Amino acid sequence: MDNLKKDSxxxxxxxxxxxxxxxxxxxxxxxxxxxxxxxSGTEIVTVAVRRVNISDKNKPLLMDxxxxxxxxYLPNTAGCFNSKEALRTLRLAREIGGWKLVKLEVLGDKKxxxxxxxxxxxxxxxxxxxxxxxxxxxNDDPLMAKRLENSGADAIMPLAAPIGSxxxxxxxxxxxxxxKQTKLPLIIDAGLGQASDATIAMELGCDGVLVNxxxxxxxxxxxxxxxxxxxxIAGRQSYxxxxxxxxxxxxxxxxxxxxx
Amino acid sequence: MKKIKKIKIKINGKIKSINQDSTxxxxxxxxxxxxxKVAIELNxxxxxxxxxxxxxxxxxxKIEIVHxxxxx
Numbered sequence: 001m002d003n004l005k006k007d008s009x010x011x012x013x014x015x016x017x018x019x020x021x022x023x024x025x026x027x028x029x030x031x032x033x034x035x036x037x038x039x040s041g042t043e044i045v046t047v048a049v050r051r052v053n054i055s056d057k058n059k060p061l062l063m064d065x066x067x068x069x070x071x072x073y074l075p076n077t078a079g080c081f082n083s084k085e086a087l088r089t090l091r092l093a094r095e096i097g098g099w100k101l102v103k104l105e106v107l108g109d110k111k112x113x114x115x116x117x118x119x120x121x122x123x124x125x126x127x128x129x130x131x132x133x134x135x136x137x138x139n140d141d142p143l144m145a146k147r148l149e150n151s152g153a154d155a156i157m158p159l160a161a162p163i164g165s166x167x168x169x170x171x172x173x174x175x176x177x178x179x180k181q182t183k184l185p186l187i188i189d190a191g192l193g194q195a196s197d198a199t200i201a202m203e204l205g206c207d208g209v210l211v212n213x214x215x216x217x218x219x220x221x222x223x224x225x226x227x228x229x230x231x232x233i234a235g236r237q238s239y240x241x242x243x244x245x246x247x248x249x250x251x252x253x254x255x256x257x258x259x260x
Numbered sequence: 261m262k263k264i265k266k267i268k269i270k271i272n273g274k275i276k277s278i279n280q281d282s283t284x285x286x287x288x289x290x291x292x293x294x295x296x297k298v299a300i301e302l303n304x305x306x307x308x309x310x311x312x313x314x315x316x317x318x319x320x321x322k323i324e325i326v327h328x329x330x331x332x
Binding site: 023024025026027030033046047048049050051052054055057061062063073075076078088091092093094095096097163164190212213 | 271272273274291292293294296297298299300301304306309324325326327328329330331332
């Protein structure tokens, strides 16, 4: 257990104790979102950059519910479909309060929400040059993951399945190959449906998972937030403990010596 | 008394009428914008929040004021 206590997640030289990143979208209310975030034990939340509602000044602000001094805000470019929009969004995000750690997400298709990897790669290069610390949402393609790494990404964030689909990890082999080839933080982003999906991600050797819909849209979001917290811890613990080899036939747990 | 001239600008996509020679700072103040929680663009260029009281607005200027909201 002592070993696990020191097992921090390090992204762009910043240390985090929790390996669960939680999205702040799709909750019924700000207070529900804030409570789920608290129960999940997360230290990083993704946030979107949008226009201020200038006609309704009393609308509650996210920052009033989740304190950016206590929880790291990870500005995200969700909803951007090209490099220009994504860069504009993140430059604005940085201006709000000096955020340099950002999540880049450039989508390519409105229906399946798969990332446009050509635009993503272009944006990563520009952002890295501008001093951003970029966590990059990407396809589960080992070659693209390598190119992102070479372009200055600070974390690789392959999808498990389409955003919001709840399908869980569809391509474990690719995730394992990416794990083998990179020392960068590898975080499963998008597509998880239940807590065990997070455990599987962690057992594959991922450094963390990002979850939004699976918690926000669960029948009981608070309980699910807690379930994901525990699932990530369990998966990490399991991965670090070194699983047994798989064998085809049975191998009895009790010794055969001394059988009466 | 000289009548103050009005000009039209766009803020977050909405047309607003403001006094000519208004500073960006004054417009944001009137809208009660919490400056420490937003970023501002003027005609697609990010504005340094420290300099908003020196920026005079012109006809047809486009201002975008953004903040963080819940998102995945």
